Amino acid sequence: MTVTQIDVPKGLAGVVVTDTALGDVRGGEGFYHYRQFSAVELAASRSFEDVWHLMFHGELPDAKASAAFADRVAELRPLPGIVRDLLPELARAGGTAGPLAGLRTALALAGAAHGFRPVYDLTTAERAEDALTACALVPTLLTALHRLAHGLEPVEPRADLPHAANYLYMLTGREPEPRHARAVERYLVSTIDHGFNASTFTARVIASAGADVAACLTGAIGALSGPLHGGAPSRALDTLDAIGTPERADAWVREQVHAGRRIMGFGHPVYRTEDPRSRMLKEIALELGGPLVDLAVGVEDRVETVLAELKPGRELHTNVEYYAGVVMELCGLPREMFTPTFASARVVGWSANVLEQAEDSKIIRPAARYVGPPPPQPVPAAGPSL
Template sequence: MADGAKVRTVADLMSKEVLTVAPTDTVASACALMLERGVGSTVVLHDDRPVGILTERDLVRITADGADLATAMVSQWMTADPDSVPSNAPVNDAFVSLRQHGYRHFPVVDGGRLVGMVSLRDLLKLAPILQIEDPGLPESRRGLEGVMVAETAVGDVRGTEGFYHYRQYNATELAEKRSMEDVWHLLYEGHLPDRAEREAFTAEIASLRQIPSAVKELLPAIANAGETFVPLDALRSAYSTLVTSVGFRSWMDIDRATLRENAMRTSAVMPTLIMALYRLSQGKDPIDPHPDLSYAANYLYMLTGEVPDPGHARAIEQYLISTTDHGFNSSTFTARVITSTGADLGSAVVGAIGALSGPLHGGAPSRALDMLDAIGTPDQADAWIRQHVLAGEKIMGFGHRIYKTDDPRSVMLRGVAERLGGPMVDFAKQVEKTVVAVLAELKPGRQLYANVEFYAGVVMDNVGLPRTLFTPTFTSSRVIGWTSHVLEQAADNRLIRPSAHYDGPPPPVPVPDPV
């Protein structure tokens, strides 16, 4: 802190008008008050003293558990005895505490009495000033792990709980109960559609699936440009060509409706591009989209030209829904960074495809099946896994940067695989048990479980998708998540420009004369 600089305290930016409820109030009434006030939390008071806090995260948990909001009491669902901060605490300390605990809100309490509320949003507003006054805040973290970089209403991942959601809904429950089109509508519009909205939205998607003729003529050259067909490389080039053909422009130069149309066109045409490029790489003609099939069924149809088995179509649809969004993953963050510069939506998606091409992000489903091929039979699993773990090799399809318990996507997809049946499914389940057991023995405390890629590969193989298309299939759903984030970033933009911690030789060093 510079000499003489004012130490900013929580009192400088806290909200003094705090929404409060009683422990005996119903969750429904508390939720209504939060919506009315436009806040993400409410403090629970008893005898004028804070005894709990109810946040939007709690509401997501309540909804996921299927509780009756009209009868559930706040006391049953609140976080009791919440951490608080005094009003004279330095803002730096509050920021660090929020980040370390993963909180979004802190009650401000003096002498046991509630005097205000401070949120992560409040602190982020002051973050640029704090960075100048105290260059050590926030500390640098490799890979930005645990660093809050923005606020989003699209969805979130709660790794320690094994839970993630789209908007306010449990994502795996959406995959069990709703269609891809419904979830797409939810992410773009903020709510699940009624019948009329669903019909209109589905019709809009169908009208945007076709590849423009000028682009279609160039696809054979793109699909066969290299010695080997690399699907995401070809997709990146083809999509970039489409963006140029259609004429996407900086979102700062167009209105919201046009940007949304860019997003809709991008997400609708992506499966068509993927399948056209794949078939061309195999020496076959592309198959035009079927006007009467759903997003998922149409994806399989464009591979073979045959209307897919309904069970297969539903299986791939559940996979697509489960991978549509997943927090600020590498490709989504890339799309938001590019969008923050004012670039067109196409540039953001091209950048996201580039990020997804890395095997540490989106390239593992086929590698997980390659592992099953290498193991061969269940009786060889233990020895094979031990050998590779002891050699320091990564077991593909296991472990996740965020989840330290069962990946909910893997759990859901295991059920989908079981429904499809077949020898590959039984083999995969046996290998999963062996891998988890061996990893627990050889890497104690690491909490490594099957991630989404393991059973994703099994499901995609079962419905007839070639391994070459596994990662592109992931792209065909994640693009809906990317574009949802682009729309959100553009609606409330600030250029994303983080700092870095310099650890080179101390400057300044005199520049030597040339020799």
């Protein structure tokens, strides 16, 4: 059968590749949602576990179901023995690459230890159980890898702490202040899913091949590790460090723009108005307060003013990374853990997409246009051996 080839924009921009019931990003409106609910409203009013339940099961749980789901997640947090034993080597091997690099290997190993099988061979319930297990393990793996890399012993998860508080506890070894735990939780909820970005699409492509959940998530982590996708929150703080004071922002931005450099933390490929995640995180930052927040707000105003002058007609506002970096810094997270923290939330969205994709038996297999030398050409004879 001959398949008609269709030319599409580079990077598949704007190309609809499938149907989804998980959510959408409406960039022109500055709005995104999980299922039928505003993601920002969910972050303001529900727990991380409740939104996780929504993404996996299609509905927000009542109080009884919420408690049962949280208890089940807590049961799955501890690492298999073989994974715990090998983590020190993974942390050392990761070096300056950080815990996200170690997570790829550790999660694949954890999947094997738990007996994950190809999603193609599983029932819907079995796939969901593997996905739940993987998502519960990721925060434990990330925090353990971080601590081991700094000569510290991993901190065992606590079943009595909710997801975000437990994550901060495993990272620092101290029970977090409630306001910090809630601030991080709201950030985590806001980053669970965000359309068919590079990592989410990668996870779905692998799921379409019928691979196991750990393989799908490992591929997504690989995509997220690229600096064009997941590395911006700490870089946005580096921007604030470089500027120093709002008074220096104008000259600094002009220098960066004239040199053709990107202003990290500003602009988004989808939103043509203010990023709703940035707006919410700015509110959280203002609630926490402090000199860093004052600097961020002042710099934001000056950068947007200068960008409007230098790039007229373009809507270049702060994106999620800008105030995410500020909030995480205020809550005590080290900068090298900003992107891993993002991954600890996005793994839920990746998994929900994997589960949805696994219901479709059609493998994702696009085409490419060949632009090399015209074939067939004579194969030259091998030269004499030396």
